[in-house]
Amino acid sequence: MKKFTRVLILMSIVAISPAFAQDIEDVTVTSSILGTKSQIENPLHIISEEDLNKAGTHSLGESIDNLLGVSNTDFGSIVGQPVIRGLSGARIKVLENGLVNRDVSGIGADHPIDIDLNNIQQVEIVRGPSSLLYTNGALGGIVNVVDNTIAREDFAEQEIKLGVEHNSVSDGDVHNISFSDNIEGVNLSYAYKHQNFNNFDIPDEAVIHDPGHTEPEKDYIENSDAKTRAYKGGFSIVEDWGHFGLSFKNIENVYGIPFHGDHEDPPQGQQTGQHVEEERIESSTDSDTINLKGTYKIAGDFVNEIEYFYSDTDYFLRELHIGGKHDGEFTDFLNDAQELGAILDVSNDALTQKVVLRTMEEDTSILGEEAFMESVDSKETSIGYYLGRELSFFDLDFGIRRDEVNRKSKFKTVAKDLDFNSTSFVLGFGFDLSSSTDLSLSLGSVERAPSSVELFMDGEHAAVQRNEVGNPTLQAEEAQNIELSFNFDTGIYYGSINFYQNDVDNYIYRKDRNPGQEGPGEMKLELADFVQQDAELDGYEIQVGTDFDFLNGNLALTAGRDSVDGTFTDGKNIPRMVPARDIYTLTYTEDNLTVDVDLTEVNAQNDFAASGDSATAGFELLDLSISRSFALEGVEDFKVVLFANNLFDEIARNHSSTVKNEVPLPGKNLGIGFRVTL
Numbered sequence: 001m002k003k004f005t006r007v008l009i010l011m012s013i014v015a016i017s018p019a020f021a022q023d024i025e026d027v028t029v030t031s032s033i034l035g036t037k038s039q040i041e042n043p044l045h046i047i048s049e050e051d052l053n054k055a056g057t058h059s060l061g062e063s064i065d066n067l068l069g070v071s072n073t074d075f076g077s078i079v080g081q082p083v084i085r086g087l088s089g090a091r092i093k094v095l096e097n098g099l100v101n102r103d104v105s106g107i108g109a110d111h112p113i114d115i116d117l118n119n120i121q122q123v124e125i126v127r128g129p130s131s132l133l134y135t136n137g138a139l140g141g142i143v144n145v146v147d148n149t150i151a152r153e154d155f156a157e158q159e160i161k162l163g164v165e166h167n168s169v170s171d172g173d174v175h176n177i178s179f180s181d182n183i184e185g186v187n188l189s190y191a192y193k194h195q196n197f198n199n200f201d202i203p204d205e206a207v208i209h210d211p212g213h214t215e216p217e218k219d220y221i222e223n224s225d226a227k228t229r230a231y232k233g234g235f236s237i238v239e240d241w242g243h244f245g246l247s248f249k250n251i252e253n254v255y256g257i258p259f260h261g262d263h264e265d266p267p268q269g270q271q272t273g274q275h276v277e278e279e280r281i282e283s284s285t286d287s288d289t290i291n292l293k294g295t296y297k298i299a300g301d302f303v304n305e306i307e308y309f310y311s312d313t314d315y316f317l318r319e320l321h322i323g324g325k326h327d328g329e330f331t332d333f334l335n336d337a338q339e340l341g342a343i344l345d346v347s348n349d350a351l352t353q354k355v356v357l358r359t360m361e362e363d364t365s366i367l368g369e370e371a372f373m374e375s376v377d378s379k380e381t382s383i384g385y386y387l388g389r390e391l392s393f394f395d396l397d398f399g400i401r402r403d404e405v406n407r408k409s410k411f412k413t414v415a416k417d418l419d420f421n422s423t424s425f426v427l428g429f430g431f432d433l434s435s436s437t438d439l440s441l442s443l444g445s446v447e448r449a450p451s452s453v454e455l456f457m458d459g460e461h462a463a464v465q466r467n468e469v470g471n472p473t474l475q476a477e478e479a480q481n482i483e484l485s486f487n488f489d490t491g492i493y494y495g496s497i498n499f500y501q502n503d504v505d506n507y508i509y510r511k512d513r514n515p516g517q518e519g520p521g522e523m524k525l526e527l528a529d530f531v532q533q534d535a536e537l538d539g540y541e542i543q544v545g546t547d548f549d550f551l552n553g554n555l556a557l558t559a560g561r562d563s564v565d566g567t568f569t570d571g572k573n574i575p576r577m578v579p580a581r582d583i584y585t586l587t588y589t590e591d592n593l594t595v596d597v598d599l600t601e602v603n604a605q606n607d608f609a610a611s612g613d614s615a616t617a618g619f620e621l622l623d624l625s626i627s628r629s630f631a632l633e634g635v636e637d638f639k640v641v642l643f644a645n646n647l648f649d650e651i652a653r654n655h656s657s658t659v660k661n662e663v664p665l666p667g668k669n670l671g672i673g674f675r676v677t678l
Contacts, residue, residue, distance in 0.1 A: 044124070044125065044126055044127070044128075045064070045067045045068075045070065045123075045124070045125040046122050046123075046124050046125075047064065047067070047122060047123050048121070048122050049117075049119070049120050049121065049122065052064075052117060052120075052123060053117075053641075053673075054594075054596055054625040054627065054641065054643065055598075055623050055625055055643050055645055056165060056167055056643050056645065056669070056671045056673065057117075057165060057167075057174045057195060058077075058080065059072075059074070059077070059078055059079060059080030059112065059113070060080060060081075060082065060094070060113050060115050060117065060123075060143070060145070061073065061074060061080025061081045061082045061083075061113070062074065062077075062080040063080075063117065063123070064082060064123060064125065064143070065080075065600075066583060066585075066598055066600055066623075067125065068541040068543055068560050068561075068562045068583065069084060069085050069498075069539075069541045069562050070082060070083070070084055070125055071083045071578045071581070071654070071656070072654055072656075073088055073109075073576075073654055073656035073657050074654055074657050074663070074665070075109050075110045075257075075258070075259075075463070075657065075658070075659055075663065076110075076200075076221070076224045076226075076255070076256075076257075076258040076659075076663055077170065077197060077200050077224055077226060077666060078112050078197070078226040078228070078253065078255045079105075079109070079110055079111065079112045079113075080112075080113075081105060081109075081113060082094070082125075082143050083140075083578055083656055084125065084127075084140035084141045084143075085140055085141075085500065085502070085537065085539055085564055086140075086537050086539065086564040086566050086574070086577050086578055087139055087140030087141075087502075087537070088140070088656060089106060089451075090106055090137060090448065090451040090454075091137070091138065091139040091140045091448060091477075092138065092140045092141065092142070092143065093134075093135040093137070093138040093142045093143070094113055094115065094142070094143045094144075094145070095134060095135065095142055095143065095144040095145070096115060096144070096145050096147075096249075096289075097144075097145070097146055097147065097149070097150070097291070097293070098134055098144060098309075099291060099309060099311045099339060100134075100135050100339065100360075101113065101114060101115060102289075102311075102313040102315065102335060102337035102339075102362060103285075103287065103313075103315050103335060104315060104317055104333045104335050104364065106451055106452075106453065107333060107364070107366070107373075107452075107453055108333070108461070108463050108464075109463050109464055109657075109658045109659075110257050110283070110463040111283075111317060111333070112253060112255070112285070114251055114285070114287050114315065115145055116191075116193060116230040116232060116249065116251055117145065118163075118176045118178065118191050118192075118193040118230065119147060119148075119161065119176070119178035119189075119191035119232075120145055120146060120147040121146045121147055121148060122146050123143065123144070123145050123146070124142075124143070124144040124146065125141060125142075125143055125144075126141055126142050126144060127140075127141040127142075127442075128397065128399070128426055128428055128442060128444075129386055129387075129388075129397040129398055129399030129426040129427070129428055129442075129444075130386055130397070130399060131399070131426075132384050132386065132399035132400065132401040132424060132425075132426060132446075133343065133354060133356045133384050133386050133399065133401075134356075136380065136382055136401065136403040136405070136422070136424070136448070136449075137403075137446070137447070137448030137449060137477075138446070138448075139446050139448055139477065139479045139502070139504065147191075147232070148180065148189055149189050149191075149232055149233060149234030149245075149247035149249075149291075150234050150235075150236045150243075150245030150246070150247050150291065150293050151180075151187040151189065151234075151236045151238065151243075151245065152236070152238065152243055152295070153238060154182050154185075154187060154238050155180050155181055155182040155187050155189075156182075157181075158179075158180070158181035159178075159179070159180050159181070159636075159677065159678070160177070160178070160179050160677070160678040161176075161177065161178045161179075161675065161676065161677050161678075162176070162177050162674075162675070162676040162678075163175065163176040163177070163673065163674065163675045163676075164673065164674045165641075165671060165672070165673040165674075166671060166672055166673075167197070167669055167670075167671045168668075168669055168670040168671060169200050169201050169645070169666045169667060169668065169669035169670075170197040170198050170199065170200040170201070170224075170225070170666070170669075171198045172195065172196055172197030172198060173195070173196055174193065174194070174195040174196075174673075175193070175194050175195075176191070176192065176193040176194070177191070177192050178190065178191035178192070179191075185237065186235055186236075186237055187235060187236045187237070187238065187245075188233075188234075188235050189233055189234055189235075190231070190232075190233035191231065191232050191233070192230070192231045193228070193229070193230045193231070194227075194228070194229050194230075195226070195227065195228045196226075196227050197225060197226045197227070198225050199220045199221055199222060199223070199224045199225050199256075200220060200221055200224050200666040200667075201219055201220050201666065201667045201668075202219065202220060202221055202651075202664055202665075202666060202667050203649050203650065203651045203664075203667045204217070204219065205217060205651075206651045206664040206667070207221075207661070207662060207663075207664065208661035208662070209662075221258045221663055221664075222256070222258065223256030223257055223258050223280055223281065223282075224256055224258040224663070225255065225256050226253065226254070226255035226256070227253070227254045227255070228251070228252070228253050229251075229252045230249075230250065230251040230252070231249075231250055232247065232248065232249040232250070233247065233248060234246060234247030234248065234291075235247075240297070241296060241297055242294060242295035242296045242297045242305065243294055243295055244293075244294035245292075245293055245294060246290070246291070246292050247290070247291045247293075248288070248289070248290050248291075249287075249288070249289040249291075250286075250287065250288050250289075251285065251286075251287050252284070252285065252286050252287075253283070253284065253285040254282065254283070254284045255282070255283055255284075256280060256281065256282055256283075257281040257282070257283060257319070257463070258659070258662070258663045259659045259662040259663050260281050260462045260463065278323050278324065279321060279322070279323045279324025279325075279326070279327075280321075280322040280323055281319065281320070281321055281322070282319075282320050282322055283317060283318065283319050283320070284317070284318050284320070285315070285316065285317045285318075286315075286316045287313065287314065287315040287316065288313070288314045289311065289312070289313045289314075290311070290312045291309065291310070291311045291312075292309065292310040292311075293307075293308070293309045293310075294307070294308055294309075295307045295308075296308070302346060303344050303345070303346055304345045304346065304347060305344075305345040306342055306343070306344055306345075307342065307343040307344075307345070308341070308342045308343075309339070309340070309341055309342070310338075310339070310340050311337075311338065311339045311340075312337075312338050313335065313336070313337045313338075314335075314336055315333075315334065315335040315336070315337075316332070316333070316334055317332070317333040317334075318330055318331070318332050318333075319331045319332075319333075319368075319370070321369075326369070329368070329369040330368050330369065331366065331367070331368035331369055331370040331371060332365075332366070332367045332368050333364075333365075333366055334363075334364070334365045334366075334367070335362065335363070335364050335365075336362070336363045337360065337361065337362040337363070338360070338361050338362075339358065339359070339360040340358070340359050340360075341356060341357055341358035341359065342356070342357050343355070343356045344356075344357075350389065351387060351388070351389050352386075352387065352388035352389070353385070353386065353387050353388075354385070354386045355383070355384070355385050355386075356382070356383065356384040356385075356386075357382075357383055358380070358381070358382045358383075358384075359379075359380065359381045359382075360378075360379070360380040360381075361377075361378070361379050362377075362378045362379075362380075363375065363376075363377055363378075364376045364378070364452055370459070370460060370461075370462065371459070372457060372458060372459030372460060372461050372468065373409070373452070373453065373456050373457050373458060373459065373470075374409045374410040374411070374456060374458075375409065376407060376408065376409040376452040376456060377407070377408045377409070378405070378406065378407050378408075378452065379405070379406045380403060380404070380405050380406075381403070381404045382401060382402060382403040382404070383401070383402050384399065384400065384401040384402070385399065385400050385401075386398070386399045387399075393431070394429050394430055394431045395429070395430035395431075396427075396428070396429060396430075397426075397427070397428040397429075397430075398425070398426070398427050398428070399425065399426050400423070400424070400425040401423070401424045401425070402421075402422075402423050403420075403421070403422050403423075403424070403447070403449070404419070404420075404421050405419070405420040405421075405422075405449040406418065406419050406420075407420075407449075407450075407452060407455060407456075409452065409455070409456045410456070411455070411456050411458060411470060411472050412458060416455070416456070416472045418455065418472060420449035420450070420476050422447035422448075422449065422476050422478075423447065424444070424445060424446040424447050425444060425445055426442060426443070426444030426445075426446070426481075427442070427443050427444065428440060428441065428442040428443075429441045429442075436488055436489055436490050436491070437486070437487065437488045437489075438486075438487050438488075439484070439485070439486050439487075440484070440485045440487075441482075441483075441484055441485075442481070442482070442483045442485075443481070443482050444479075444480070444481045444482075445478060445479070445480050445481070446478075446479050446481065447476050447477065447478045447479075448476060448477040448478075448479075449476050450474040450475075450476065450477075450508060450530075453468075453470065453530075454470055454471070454474055454508050454530045455470050455471065455472050455474060455530075456470045456472065457469065457470035457530065458470055460523050460525050461525075462523060462525070463658065463659075464510075464528075464658045465525055465526070465658070466510065466512070466525050466526055466527070466528040466612075467519040467520065467523075467525040467526065467527050467528065468510065468528050468529075468530070469513075469527065469528065469529045469530070470530050471529065471530045471531065474506070474508060474530065474532055475506045475532065476506065477504055477505065477506050477507060477508060477532075478504070478505045478506060479502055479503065479504045479505075480502075480503045480504075480505075481500065481501070481502045481503075482500065482501050483498060483499065483500035483501075484498070484499050484500075485497070485498045485499075486498075492546060493544060493545070493546045494544070494545055494546070495542070495543050495544035495545060496541070496542075496543050497540070497541075497542050498540060498541040498542075499539075499540045500538070500539055500540070501536070501537070501538050502536070502537040502538075503534070503535075503536050504534070504535045504536070504537065505534050506532045506533075506534065507532055507533055507534065507535035507568070507574070508530060508531070508532045509530070509531065509532070509533075509574065509575055510528045510529070510530055510531075510575070510612065511528060511529055511530075511531045511611065511612070512526050512527070512528050512611040512612045513526070513527040513528060513529055514526070514527060515610075515611040515612070526612075528612065533568045533569065533570070534568065534569045535566060535567065535568050535569070535574055536566070536567060536568075536569070537564055537565070537566045537574070538564070538565050539562065539563055539564030539565065540561075540562070540563055541560065541561070541562045542560060542561050542562075543558060543559070543560035543561075544558065544559055544560070545557060545558030545559070547587075550588065551590070552590050552591075553588055553589050553590025553591070553593070554588070554589050554590075555586070555587070555588050556585075556586070556587040556588075556589075557584075557585070557586055557587075558583075558584070558585045559582070559583075559584050560582070560583045560584075561580065561581065561582050561583070562580065562581055562583075563580035563581075564577065564578060564580075565577070565607070572609065572610060573607045573608055573609050573610075573613075574609065575608070575609035575612060575613045576608075576609070576613060576655060576656040576657075576658075577605070577607065577608075577655070577656075578605075578654075578655060578656055579602055579603045579604065579605035579616065579618070579655055580603040581600060581601065581602050581603065582600070582601040582603075583598070583599070583600050583601075584598070584599040584600075584601075585597070585598050585599075586598075592628055592629035592630070593626075593627070593628050594625075594626070594627045594628075595624075595625070595626050596623075596624070596625040596626075597622070597623070597624055598621075598622070598623040598624075598625075599620065599621070599622050599623075600620070600621045600623075601618070601619075601620045602618050602619050602620070602621070602652070603618045604616065604617050604618035605618075605655040608655075614661075616653060616655040616660060617651075617653075619650045619651065619652040619653075620648060620650055621645070621646050621648070621650060621652060622646070622647040622648055623643070623644065623645050623646070623647070624643065624644045624647060625641065625642070625643040625644075626641070626642045626643075627639055627640065627641040627642075628640050634678075635676060635677070635678060636677045636678060637675075637676070637677040638674075638675075638676050638677075639674070639675045639676075639677075640672070640673070640674055641672065641673040641674075641675065642671070642672055643669075643670075643671045643672075643673070644668070644669065644670050644671070645666070645668070645669040645671075646665070646666065646667060646668050646669060647668060648668075649667050649668040651664060652664060652665040653665060
């Protein structure tokens, strides 16, 4: 059945007769990063809220996992962090409305990204010169979640949205509501979401246990439940002089940790296979974020507009042991951050030019039983410049950024005060080869200061099953990137081909010191050091597609493949490098009906690192979504969405996940959603 489905999609794409082709209206989707469409087609995805939610509610990483060049590293259903072209962690920056999201997802693989995907406009995945305006150290790129809590334009009319969703794989429910209106010249918005997911089901024999495990197999993952309550709101005033607004966001999560390094260890003196008292490890988070943003238009000869912003984040996560030998023990993770800055638009008739000034202060603390790192104070200041120009034979984009990063902490009781000064730049050229084809070339050098974890970690970290040891002598990573992109649209077929090479000097990774040997401490976890070595990542993304009139509607078909190889200069593999994938999509639209079929074939990953890594089998995921809008009196839109994820009930695991063997991806999920717009 699986092979038949894939072959059918491929044959449909290849065998389409040009006679079916119709003129297709061009739709320009604008990224909010620059506010205008960049002339150079840097690798960029823009996905709307409707497309994001067509397969139900997921974590951020899982929601964008089917985009070329973008994948997910997970720790259960609630924790999903994006991977772009094989780069993850601190090399990918997650933004919300252009401001960096300040949580503790970078400290632990079991910590969620603190983003609410309810009532958003779109999610943008951006690389290239423009991304340098918004954050430092984004070697892989940025993921920007855009909503309208601080509207830059007046709301045209009142809008109320209601949503209800149910998922079978976790017997979980989601409820949400949002409101927006312009009242007496003030734009007001509010959104609330509550989701409750129980333990998620998995296919038979999906979990890979350590040798000697004798407990009965279960068809679900223990402690994989999650509850989330999120609300956000804001107001803005839009006038001829610009706009001003304030927003707030609060997110609370309570979720189980589906695997911990000592979960299956029996108490001292007890043999494996004997009954062990049930233990639950539960995390709860509570975060508050306040953002102030605005623009001021200047009738000057040099500066056209000033965009200013201030953000304050107060984040708290508690990891609590319930039952078992560690009952009542807890670890607290706290993050307090403030960011302030401005973007100056100094464009003229010939050039698009922007200058950014930013400063950030962040205090990160870990307290309690598993306090594996001292408190860290970080300060960042930066200045960036972006230039875009259309020339006679080509278009030019250029971005440059200067960053000064300071991190203070203690490592093995010795105080450390570390400075990292770096300069990053990206230069892009775009060429129109014909009316239907274009070519772009991008060259860049991007630097990243080591993270707090990489510098100062010193203790048992059960989430990654290691006793991690940081290294305060680490140098900044420096990535030299070159990529070539070819795009075409003949009116019948369209597609793109991207090739890239990313040479990363001083690539930082975790390396087991004595593979297979127990380390010190109660949990006897292996010792692992943060080390660095020069590395190279080479890859490509290829996609072709077509759409045409079919029956009483339109049928769109695409086929794509992405692949990246990551090796060190000594020829050894970079740990947990994502495998190659083939992605096929079919979308049929007719009046108020939309049918989406997505098939993702993930290749086996046999190129794994020598220690702390292992091979991962390939798998195929088939997802189906059917949505239909109905006309009801007094209702602007009433939509019913039926969706099915992993229809083959495949045993699937993300190779990049630290718990891929113990926490596979969920099994078959059937869901239904109702969405009402008033």
